[in-house]
Amino acid sequence: MEHQKQKKSFGQWIKTSLTIRMLMMGFLILILLIPLAYIKDLIQERAYRQEEVVKEINQKWGNQVLLYGPILKVPYLTHHISKVWNEKLKTYETKDDITQHNAYFFPDQLDIDATIESETLGRSIYESVVYTSDIQLKGTFKAPDFKTNDIKEEDILWNKATIILNSTNLKGIKSNLNLQIGNNTYPLRSKFKKNAYMYTLETKFLNETDLPNSEKNTSFSLGIKINGSEELSFIPIGSETNVSMSSNWASPSFNGEYLPNPKTKEISKDGFKASWKILETNREFEQDFFGELPHISSSAFGVKLLIPVDEYQKSERAAKYGYLVISLTFLIFFLIQSISNITIHPFQYLMIGLALSMFYTLLISISEHSSFLQAYVIAGAAVVLLIAIYSKTILKSTKFMLFIAVSLIALYTFIFVIIQLESYALLVGSIGLFLILGTIMMVSRRIEWNKEA
Structure with a gap:
């Protein structure tokens, strides 16, 4: 009887431990770097195809x-x-x-x-x-x-x-x-x-x-x-x-x-x-x-x-921030989960990460037929709406759903601004990341890191 109680306590600890949750998130982020790498290869392949077609046009017209x-x-x-x-x-x-x-x-x-x-x-x-x-x-x-x-x-x-x-x-x-x-x-x-x-x-x-x-x-x-x-x-x-x-x-x-x-x-x-x-x-x-x-x-x-406008160059620059978008989104869900004691399954984190990765394939495909701005807005709106609806099911709260939607909109807007800038990209990016880090530090103060499960 006591053995079963210890077994149950260990299982409950695995389920509720903040350390295990953070390790699990880190592992999922590493896994999601694989589709991001394939997306970057896809962008380079499409850009190379564009160069080949342009070169062929130029050769026939005049170099x-x-x-x-x-x-x-x-x-x-x-x-x-x-x-x-x-x-x-x-x-x-x-x-x-x-x-x-x-x-x-x-x-x-x-x-x-x-x-x-x-x-x-x-x-x-x-x-x-x-x-x-x-x-x-x-x-x-x-x-x-x-x-x-x-x-x-x-x-x-x-x-x-x-x-x-x-x-x-x-x-x-x-x-x-x-x-x-x-x-x-x-x-x-x-x-x-x-x-x-x-x-x-x-x-x-x-x-x-x-x-x-x-x-x-x-x-x-x-x-x-x-x-x-x-x-x-x-x-x-x-x-x-x-x-x-x-x-x-x-x-x-x-x-x-x-x-x-x-x-x-x-x-x-x-x-x-x-x-x-x-x-x-x-x-x-x-x-x-x-x-x-x-x-x-x-x-x-x-x-x-x-x-x-070089759509592929901008798409490639956007894809370089993919790991940042996934990490910060996971961090938002982790903070909500830790503060409100809501359980989020690793499979649900994986679905959210794959949805974030889909943003870049949508961005590439749509930008080939319209402007980069239109493609970015459409792809971003689709992904934010999908994750917001999915988070409503997970978190059982309209308040959290709106918070996640606003956070994602702010994050995608921040990245879009960095992509458009050239001379001030590093400065604006550094200031933005500093503000994001400060916000996370303030919010994470409410988490009891040493609490026993």
């Missing part, structure tokens, strides 16, 4: 555009003199090995005016921002200086001089490229380069009358109409480079090595305008190169057209 030019290309000869033994004559002969190289000269003045007409293209539930840009390039070349490299005038092949233009996107070009230089027009044609990042367009040989010389600079102009996606960038190869851009896209991100002049930058709901002025002294490379053109794409600058 990112980086323009590098125009550049004056002038071939020249170098001589390697050596002594060669002539066995028949039994004497040394002088041998002149002649090699042809290219010299590249950047413009003295380069002015670029780009008008960007943007639009969004969609496939299924995914969208990509694309654009058509009308670009006008104007400027001047001054006389090339070969003396710095000790190249004689007779070794310069002026009759084989050309103009080249490099671009990362030939597919998107939608107009014939006719370079006006001097008194003549020269069409630009593609030159095949295997596995090239930058593609080259080159004119035929220039007339010597169109070449710059010591008496005069040579003016040039070129119009380009090109389809691209996401980014439009230039490399400032002029001794003075002036760039102006205007677009109907209202969410630009100015990137690269140089930012636009703050006084000229205008962004509104109707689009943006910006301009740059970059001098030779602002760059890390010189105005002419002998032998090969350098890789200077790291000096590029321009604009990136952003899609304002």
